[in-house]
Amino acid sequence: MIGLGTDLETATCSRAGCRSDAIWRLDWRNPRIHTGDRFKTWLACDLHVDYLREFLATRDFPLTVAPLSAETDQA
Helix, strand or coil, rough: CCCCCCCCHHHHHHHHCCCCCCCCEEEEEECCCCCCCEEEEECCCCCCHHHHHHHHCCCCEEEEEEEEEHHHHHC
16 A cells, blocks of 8 residues: 555555565455545556456455556646
8 A cells, every 4th residue: 555655656566575666556445344435555566466456356346457657647
């Protein structure tokens, strides 16, 4: 997850043990415990974006995947 005060342009992948630069963001929520307006964000490198997407999709968590730069370009 993104920590408070994290610089998104230098953030690392959320996959355990990975220290690669993140280039993807995965916004997701667990509908059993999160209301419709509360999402969590994981970051991913190219190597782990599919793994993290599948991890969340297997659990039927609503999610969106977008380039991390799209978020930073809008800010």
